[in-house]
Amino acid sequence: MSKYTPMIEQYLSIKEQAKDAFLFFRLGDFYEMFFDDAILASKELEITLTGREGGATEKIPMCGVPYHSAENYIQRLIEKGYKVAICEQMEEASATKGMVRRDIVRVVTPGTVMEGKVLGDKSNNYMVCVTETDGMLALAACDLSTGELYVTSVPDSKEWLLDEINIYEPSEMLGDGHLLDFVTSRMSPVGRRVVYTSWDKSKDDLVRDQFGEATWARLTEERRRCVSRLISYLNETQKRSLGQLTQISVYEPNHFMILDPFTRRNLELVETVRERSKKGSLLWLLDRTETSMGARLLRRWIDKPLLSSNLIEERLEAVDKLYHQFIFREDVRAQLKEIYDLERLVGRIAFGSANARDLIALKLSLARIPSLRELCAESPSKTLRRIAQTLDSCTDLCALIEEAVADEPPISVRDGGLIKEGYHQRLDELREASVNGKRWIAELEAKERAATGIRSLKIGYNKVFGYYIEVTKSNLASLPEGRYERKQTLANAERYITPELKEKESLILEAEDKMVDLEYTLFSELRSKLNAEIPRLQKLAEQVAEIDVYQSLASVSSERGFVKPELTTGYDFVVEQGRHPVVEAVMKDGGFIANSTVLEEADAHILLITGPNMAGKSTYMRQVALIAIMAQIGCFVPAARAKVPMLDRI
Template sequence: MAKLTPMMEQYIKIKAEYKDAFLFYRLGDFYEMFYDDAINASRELEITLTKRAGGKGDPIPMCGVPYHSAENYIRTLIEKGYKVAICEQVEDPKTAKGVVKREVVQLITPGTVMETNMLKEGENNYIASLSHFNDGSYVIVYNDLSTGENHIALISHGWDAVIHELYNQPIKEIVISSNLPDDMQLQLQDRLNITLSYQDEVTFNAEYRSLTENLNDERLMKAFSRLLNYIQHTQKRALDHLQKAKVIKLKQYLSLDMYSKRNLELTETIIKKGKHGSLLWVLDKTATAMGSRMLKKWLERPLLNENQIEERLEIVDGFYRGFMERDSLRDILKSVYDLERLAGRIAFGNVNARDLIQLKRSLQTIPELKNTLYQFNRKEINSLADDLISPDHIVNLLDGSLVDDPPISIKEGSIIKDGYNEQLDTYRYATKNGKKWIAELEKKEKQETNIKSLKIGYNRVFGYYIEVTKANLHLLPEGRYERKQTLTNAERYITPELKEKEELILEAEEKSIDLEYRLFIEIREKIKNHIPELQHLADVVSKIDVLQGFATVSEANNYKRPQFVESKLNIKNGRHPVIEQVMKDGSFVPNDISLDESKNILLITGPNMSGKSTYMRQLALTAIMGQIGCFVPCDDADLIIFDQIFTRIGAADDLVSGQSTFMVEMLEANHAIANATDRSLILLDEIGRGTSTYDGMALAQAIVEHIHNNIHAKTLFSTHYHELTTLEDSLSNLKNIHVRAEEHEGNVVFLHQIKDGAADQSYGIHVAKLAKLPDPLIERATAILQQLEAEDKPKPITEKMDSGQLSFFVDENKKVKKEKQPANSDKVINDLKEMNLFEMTPMEAMNELYRLQKEMKQ
């Protein structure tokens, strides 16, 4: 191998420690990349790939980005799921012996970004760790480095539960052991689209003992240590803003599996993958970024505890009724910046003076916020006001130290107020008076030389100088001026007196800037000691913001406060919260929903496009809204607190895992059947449509019966198998309902009204007509339908096995009797011989074959 230059040897040594990251290697005013990093970065960042000599041998691929604009390039790589190691010079090049010493000062990963322009305001940016233990349990630890949050969940019921839990959180990166089985790693990386990182060391750092005071399980400690060690390794700095780890007791929250969250579009839509059109989009009337993030967390974990739900509803009710006070409250909240992330940046050390001014202005609103909350005549709202503790000491510190409009940079001065520091005032006085002396010197020199164009200027290379145009050089007295620089049309001079003043001024300016920087760091460190206060304040403000948002959206959309009951769910004129907002014209048709112990399964029939799926989804969304503490879209609601919601709605292939629509449908149905309880809600839409008619109807009926006989969950089951409506006669807890439609002059009119009983027909051909299929095709389909309807239809099987399930299969012990030859077989054979298949369409041939088969069976 050809010998490399010392610099490239240094690069390769550092790169070996960060093989899975782009190494941004600092060279002067650029971050440079080499070898594969250069080739890949040039492609991902669309920058020019060049080459440089690395010693004796072939040129080395190279590309680079300017230091001052590196943040934008780093953001692009992070958004694509890559990691970036920042390698800086850690000694002065002027004093370095040989190659300047360099070290990685930070590893930026998708889950550890702190820069504001890389974070979405209303979303958490979670990094998680996953640990597997010998008893079969898993522990997931969540951390949002930008806010300092730490949460831990213990999962004891298998890998599928882990996948569902991880899917439901906005995780950008997951830290695992290198021993985790390969198939599990592939699912995490490909199916969930999470960046993988590895950390095998789980020794606990005693420095962070206070974060684990409530962790009394060794598994939780090891799992938390895995993530903590990784964050320390990548960030290489103090993590003073990390909050105490909170254990998530999953059984205290309504469980939503990955299918339900996707199908119900709680936080993003399936197709566009955006917030618009989701339930979050409708409900988010928060005024702060903190509130928006908390709302999203509440949506992902609805409550099961009725007392906690009622406490939220009581506050929402108070805000709802106090319109004027709520309006004032919203105005105040709009002035509050992101306290959570400001606290994180203070601890992280990347906060600037403008950030601290934002902090000051936010904290100055707290007394007014408290007073406004006290105006509501509700003890629960007044308790929120009591919990708002204004950190006046921080306000006083910032108000007395920082100017109101500081520059972005903290290393160029002009950020500290006059009067805050005596030494700084002295330096500023010297600088100010020195510049005044120079102005007076310029005036004096003009008078003495009679050169009106004479001026005293300054630049960083030559310092202060007296400039005289060449046309006036003859007016200068001899021996008084020392030539400094010659220009095309002028000469620049210096005098001993000016040189002396220059030294005083520049020394005062330099020392002033250095002192301002040190003072700013001191101010930041003082505030860092109060980060827990700021985080508590942020939590209370976020809660206030979410609940006032619930009141705001409830008033705007005419939502009603729900009541919670034990068994009989009853919703009067319920509406779909998202669709009614999308329609905007008030044309959404509301419907009642009623489920109790005697009728806990609703079998829904009706035309496609008539609103069956909408009806089902609106029940689930209404239940979730109620269990997060929001009013619900209806005229009146008695709701049940569901422990789980399962949905099988919509058709979608899972291309990543190679599963067809029908397989996905069966997996989702099986997940519901395997995990639901009698306190769960199950929504199953058009089960069995992905296979043949007989297979599909058999599966659909068996699933309905299994839920009815074994699970007893509240269930909405929509189907296009109208034959299943006869199950109402054999299943006592099942009730038929249908979506009303009428036929008018050959066209179907969807009324979107839910009525008792079964639908009389499916109107499928009418829907095809609405889709503008060709008229000859529609006419042919109508003729075929009439022919098929005149013949026998498949019927549900009512024979029961001993287990109470359907007997779909022939008993192997029973002998099958040989059937006699049909009497009309000769006629069928003659008809078959006379057919001219080459003149028949495939559909005509199929119809004739069906007719002949039917005759043979007679």
């Protein structure tokens, strides 16, 4: 004989599949937690711990959260480094005899969050996988919310591995145990979840299915294994299509400047040393982006300065033209300002979690693309004109959303009100039936008031009793005999029904139920159509982000009086009247004294800098480093003139 009730037995069997996660077990309108999960969750979430009879001699610890607000509680647990398994009812309780079938539909981890406060608008949320194969170290980094997936590898170099992981600042790391142990011993584990995984050759097919045979063939063996490990983990936890992952971006480490973690920290590239704040960093100074995806791309450029002079010159050419064309630059900014976060909107569409308001945001964004494309096509910049030639305005997708989705839809996709009138004939017919039914209800209320002389008589509705006629007790004597059937007694009133009211109620509710179901079906079909166009939308998001970064660098350069650097393939590094860009920006009196730097192959290879404390030695050295980094990301620099060679490491 079982120790627990069938429902608790079902909970325990499902919990076996998610031993290291909080199991959010759906019971009606709540997600419930039991046993140790409940005890720990009540402390972490500061919610009431109760008990439930479950067949055992003692009450089972239990706590729960409403399903409609569960996202907030899940976010709080994720922020603390936990993971959460979502267990849903897989069938309607009303249509099932016996126990409702339940199953885990998704496991939320720090690296797989798709929305909410955990995701910073201007920062990525990366998951990193690190593996070793035949002496080669591979690293794959994925932001599931934007659909980005990068992979690279080098001969065995654990120091390189630390440098690369620091660039991505992952919220979750997985891969080979010995590599993860090394990384966590050298980095603070706070805020990062670590998962030991092993390679399973049978999972390679997941990568082939996801990205195609051609992409698989281009990957080296160590990169294949690393990506395979990552995709396998995502499939196991997300249990749904990963349609937002459409391409693997392969890069070689020697294409970018090497910046070790100490250099990044001391130069305060993306955050300050003391407060770990963006304000006061190089990123803070250069970020005048108008879109979230532009801000994220700018950070990636700062994290990885280029070593290709051709690519840098392309960037500088666009920045230069925007720098000298103020009106054109402001027109571009005006269009970008109205564009939402395309990358994450597309990610939610692919994930199946986008609601109608997300589609409206997508429509409003796409409506701005034709004007942005026209501006770039007519610009004096070759780089921007090149982008415009391949910029897909996606006007067909914009028109599709415009035709189907209501202008001001609700947040929920299950409550109706999503689809415009005129989009679907059957839906319009059901709406007409519902409207006519409610009009009939209003007319019946007026008629009954006239027949009984009771001015306070009203017809109401609730989910338990349906439609009813409510009469205060002081007016009961005015009701005619035999016409009304008592339904419910209140403290000060009685509620009644009539045969004709009951008949009309069934017609109205049937129409409304069918209407809501049909709207959800139509919305899901629309979302699926957009899902098929994910690669187009992702390419568009990349191009918009690139344009945004160019205007940002141009705006800051113009505002701060920066100049275009002269890139050389030699060794000479010459800066005339250089300034530390951030120190100059934060000084209230604007009193930063410009200085020069001359490092020439034929004369001075090294500068020996001496002076008392507070003389500015470290500021001077950082200034030179930042000028080099700014030049190699394609930005103008704080100087009267700058001749900058290609630096492979700082």
